Each structure stands twice: as C-alpha cells, then as structure tokens.
Amino acid sequence: MTSLPPLREVIARHGLSASKALGQNFLFDEQLLDRIAAIPGNLDGRPVLEIGPGPGGLTRALLRAGAMVTAIERDPRCLPALADLSEAFPGQLELIEGDALAIDQASLFDTPFAVVANLPYNVGTALLVDWLSSDRWPPAWSSLTLMFQREVAERIVAKPGSGTFGRLAVLSQWRSSASLAMKVHRSAFTPPPKVMSAIVHIEPGDMPEGVRPAMLSRVTEAAFGQRRKMLRQSLKPVPGAIAALEALGIDPTKRAETLAIDEFVALARVLS
Missing domain, CATH: 3.40.50.150 (Vaccinia Virus protein VP39)
Known part of the structure; x- marks a missing residue:
C-alpha cells in the first residue's frame, strides 16, 4: 500500500x-x-x-x-x-x-x-x-x-x-x-x-415459519400508514386482516405502535 x-x-x-x-x-x-x-x-x-x-x-x-x-x-x-x-x-x-x-x-x-x-x-x-x-x-x-x-x-x-x-x-x-x-x-x-x-x-436471525415477507411488509405499511387510528380502521385495506385480528385475540381498538413484533408476525402468518 x-x-x-x-x-x-x-x-x-x-x-x-x-x-x-x-x-x-x-x-x-x-x-x-x-x-x-x-x-x-x-x-x-x-x-x-x-x-x-x-x-x-x-x-x-x-x-x-x-x-x-x-x-x-x-x-x-x-x-x-x-x-x-x-x-x-x-x-x-x-x-x-x-x-x-x-x-x-x-x-x-x-x-x-x-x-x-x-x-x-x-x-x-x-x-x-x-x-x-x-x-x-x-x-x-x-x-x-x-x-x-x-x-x-x-x-x-x-x-x-x-x-x-x-x-x-x-x-x-x-x-x-x-x-x-x-x-x-x-x-x-x-x-x-x-x-x-x-x-x-x-x-x-432465524426466519419465522409460514410468513411471507411481502405480507408482513403490506400489513405494517397499512398499520403504520395511519398510526393514530385504531387497527380496525388502519388495516381495512388488507383483505382478511380484521378477521385475523379477532382470530388471534388481538384487540382491534389498539393502535399499531402498541403491538409486539411477534403479534405482527402472527398476523402476517395468518394472512400468508
């Protein structure tokens, strides 16, 4: 050198x-x-x-x-x-x-x-x-x-x-x-x-099973795109998301920033 x-x-x-x-x-x-x-x-x-x-x-x-x-x-x-x-x-x-x-x-x-x-x-x-x-x-x-x-x-x-x-x-x-x-x-x-x-x-790190990255990206984009709104409002554009919240026992009146990362992963897994 x-x-x-x-x-x-x-x-x-x-x-x-x-x-x-x-x-x-x-x-x-x-x-x-x-x-x-x-x-x-x-x-x-x-x-x-x-x-x-x-x-x-x-x-x-x-x-x-x-x-x-x-x-x-x-x-x-x-x-x-x-x-x-x-x-x-x-x-x-x-x-x-x-x-x-x-x-x-x-x-x-x-x-x-x-x-x-x-x-x-x-x-x-x-x-x-x-x-x-x-x-x-x-x-x-x-x-x-x-x-x-x-x-x-x-x-x-x-x-x-x-x-x-x-x-x-x-x-x-x-x-x-x-x-x-x-x-x-x-x-x-x-x-x-x-x-x-x-x-x-x-x-x-490790890849969670059964989750499509594109679906997680879509869910988070919708959820945080209107972060001051409740999930039941912000996730309306994602087909099946509201039903998935209920199936997972996630309160649809929550806002996106209160969910754990594992909950977003679980939601994307159901929708995937």
Missing part, C-alpha cells in the same frame, strides 16, 4: 464538493472512519459492499482493514478519487458506476457479504427496506452497518410502545437483530448536515 494524501487534499485536487441533490456529506476524520469499519468485526479478506463511497473516506478505512470492497457510486465526479484507491490497494477494490437501487447487488458476490456504508440520506431508507424484504433468508448479506440520520436510526431500533416504534422497527427486528452501534455528531461532516447521525448494525 502506498501512502495516501489527506482526504481534504484529495477532494481539493479533484475539485469535489458534496452534492445536496445526491444526499452527500463527506467524513474526513480517519480515526472515526476506522472505528466505523471495525463495527462488523474482522473484515480481513471478507467481501464488503459499500454504497455511495463518494471520495472514498470510508472506503480507505475498509481497505485498511483488509476488506475486499465492491463500491457502487452514482456520482461520476468521485470516480477518479476512487480510482486512486484501486492503485493504492491492488486487487482489493472493484468500482461500479450506477444507481444501487437499480443493481442486483447479490449477483455481484459468490459468498455472503457485509454491507458497510455512509448511505446518502435520500436513498438510505429505500435501500434498507429492500435489504430487509428479501424472500431469500438467510439473505445474501451477512450484516448491515449503515449510517442514517439519528432520527431514522432510532426508529430502526425502537421497541414496541415507544413513540418511534413503527414499520422500520418491525422489518428490522422480526428476523434480525438491530442495535445502535455509534452516534456521530453533525460537526464530523463536511458540510455539516442539519441533523445528527448514527450507525445501526443489523445481523440476520
């Missing part, structure tokens, strides 16, 4: 600036980036998918940890800076230009891969729901280590009964474990976003 110039110098040399339209915010603190890369455990020789690497701050940390990184970057301005990393870490980095939402990520790997990413704010939730909604389980990914706005991160790890408990929490926890791994202050970014950030770590 050759010595690398500071990230600020790389960005200046390539004339880069964070794009608001692409949801970009750059991290320069290399010690912080190394800490993020350590969250999934030992990455030496392991395949890693990174979404939205930008100028390559987190990419550097992953490569230093020995990871075999496949990076998907939509912004062509960042590709020259990332190409410099390919030269510095021969054989460790594969660059793909494109939209991660439009790419079959699993087809890029022969073995389970870890996902580590400072996700662009404008596509982070959509990517997470896509990873969590797979019919294949265990999924192609072995873990997800993802940076979100802190408000979103807290919704992902929320527990039933809390004000932040919702669809993201159910999808993240019904067959996975989700934890808040690290909080990141807004001052760590350039430019500083208006909100704080946090990193969530998710690992797949």
Whole structure:
C-alpha cells in the first residue's frame, strides 16, 4: 500500500464538493472512519459492499482493514478519487458506476457479504427496506452497518410502545437483530448536515415459519400508514386482516405502535 494524501487534499485536487441533490456529506476524520469499519468485526479478506463511497473516506478505512470492497457510486465526479484507491490497494477494490437501487447487488458476490456504508440520506431508507424484504433468508448479506440520520436510526431500533416504534422497527427486528452501534455528531461532516447521525448494525436471525415477507411488509405499511387510528380502521385495506385480528385475540381498538413484533408476525402468518 502506498501512502495516501489527506482526504481534504484529495477532494481539493479533484475539485469535489458534496452534492445536496445526491444526499452527500463527506467524513474526513480517519480515526472515526476506522472505528466505523471495525463495527462488523474482522473484515480481513471478507467481501464488503459499500454504497455511495463518494471520495472514498470510508472506503480507505475498509481497505485498511483488509476488506475486499465492491463500491457502487452514482456520482461520476468521485470516480477518479476512487480510482486512486484501486492503485493504492491492488486487487482489493472493484468500482461500479450506477444507481444501487437499480443493481442486483447479490449477483455481484459468490459468498455472503457485509454491507458497510455512509448511505446518502435520500436513498438510505429505500435501500434498507429492500435489504430487509428479501424472500431469500438467510439473505445474501451477512450484516448491515449503515449510517442514517439519528432520527431514522432510532426508529430502526425502537421497541414496541415507544413513540418511534413503527414499520422500520418491525422489518428490522422480526428476523434480525438491530442495535445502535455509534452516534456521530453533525460537526464530523463536511458540510455539516442539519441533523445528527448514527450507525445501526443489523445481523440476520432465524426466519419465522409460514410468513411471507411481502405480507408482513403490506400489513405494517397499512398499520403504520395511519398510526393514530385504531387497527380496525388502519388495516381495512388488507383483505382478511380484521378477521385475523379477532382470530388471534388481538384487540382491534389498539393502535399499531402498541403491538409486539411477534403479534405482527402472527398476523402476517395468518394472512400468508
């Protein structure tokens, strides 16, 4: 590995600036980036998918940890800076230009891969729901280590009964474990976003039998789409849902945030 110039110098040399339209915010603190890369455990020789690497701050940390990184970057301005990393870490980095939402990520790997990413704010939730909604389980990914706005991160790890408990929490926890791994202050970014950030770590668990992920997704979307209404109102668009509530002994006057995750799973199982 050759010595690398500071990230600020790389960005200046390539004339880069964070794009608001692409949801970009750059991290320069290399010690912080190394800490993020350590969250999934030992990455030496392991395949890693990174979404939205930008100028390559987190990419550097992953490569230093020995990871075999496949990076998907939509912004062509960042590709020259990332190409410099390919030269510095021969054989460790594969660059793909494109939209991660439009790419079959699993087809890029022969073995389970870890996902580590400072996700662009404008596509982070959509990517997470896509990873969590797979019919294949265990999924192609072995873990997800993802940076979100802190408000979103807290919704992902929320527990039933809390004000932040919702669809993201159910999808993240019904067959996975989700934890808040690290909080990141807004001052760590350039430019500083208006909100704080946090990193969530998710690992797949056992798949409940008899449940179709698409049905659980539909039930939670309906239930939390009108979260202030009682279940007997919010679940009306889902055929059979009200009868299923009665069959399971779930009070239809409850609101969605008061149900346990197991109750959502049981409901989806009946409807599946």
